[in-house]
Amino acid sequence: MNDRSEASARPAPTRSRAQIISVSHGLFLMQGFHGTTMRQIAKHAGVALGSLYNHFTDKDDLFSAVFEAYNPYPTLLLALENSRGKDTEELVRTAARRMVNVLAARPDLVKLVFIDVVEFQGEHLRKAYPAVAPGLQDFARRLRKESGNLQPFSDDALLRAFFGLFYAFNMNEMLLGAPVDSDGQTAVLQELIEIYLNGILA
Amino acid sequence: MNDRSEASARPAPTRSRAQIISVSHGLFLMQGFHGTTMRQIAKHAGVALGSLYNHFTDKDDLFSAVFEAYNPYPTLLLALENSRGKDTEELVRTAARRMVNVLAARPDLVKLVFIDVVEFQGEHLRKAYPAVAPGLQDFARRLRKESGNLQPFSDDALLRAFFGLFYAFNMNEMLLGAPVDSDGQTAVLQELIEIYLNGILA
DNA sequence: CCTACCGATCGGTAGG
């Protein structure tokens, strides 16, 4: 956290540090946090075990760095912020498509959330949430503004039902780990989006 | 699965075995699988470390027994099967209320799912799924039969959107671990159910 | 004096 206090401004060894974080991320996804050893990380990163402790005070500190580097919130929020539409319906369709694309391209985002919940009781997620809450409220505001035929639901319900789409959509892959056929999947997603739109529009 | 084949009919020490499973379950929920040691389990269960291996061949086998004892699928399926309603709308409301009640009373069900996904790549869930799949199809069939004004969605979409409700509903608690105020929660659930019903009914 | 990193090993604990 608080590095050198004054003088001596050396940019820190970012090369192998980045490599360690990247390798740790991959191993944590496959084996979980406690199932991954510092020796495995050192070996895969091509550095000595002792070197890990030059970059991170301990294993927990390393996980914090991994979580910061692969924090799912900013990525998902960006997908929402980049979504446009001439009305609520188009905005929802665009945003849903972007969310699915991101989650399909980056299954690691959800897995990291699960790891934090299982092995850290969600403490990193909790700490990261305040930074994205305003962006979520902003998306809810846009859902309302883009159209006038929205049913009188709360922001909370609109957002949760929207995110529920992706939990529902990714459920099979997450829980069953199956490589479901993508054509059938896309069709199901279309249906889920229709159910949501039917649900929130008058 | 297949216990003693013949002769030697010893009923197995079910007393402490049950105690070990119960204690393990609690510790796994708090610390995850790899974060929990066999010595912790022995100590909390009031048995010697070596005794654990009299009941279970290894730590993985103990987890399998825990998963079998606390398998979330049958419990959730039972909540659906016990739900009745004179039409689709009433069936959905009843089933949603039951699901929420079960998940609120048993947060361990979801946590165990997460543990399996993070630390076993979902293998126990995968193995348990075929046994519940027929029951899920049955619920989808009932959703259709109880009413005629259902939109032409696939069983898959109907079921996923329904379960998405509870992912969406439990999101905050799971991800933020927060004890959200239950009055506001109930109100949000009402809204989520309305969105679903609006979505699937003509 | 700093950084990045080494070979070797610390005190304890893992599953068995």
Place this chain on the structure above:
DNA sequence: CCTACCGATCGGTAGG
């Protein structure tokens, strides 16, 4: 069902 203990490996740190 317990005591005692194993080969190995754990997370973390020593001096250089």
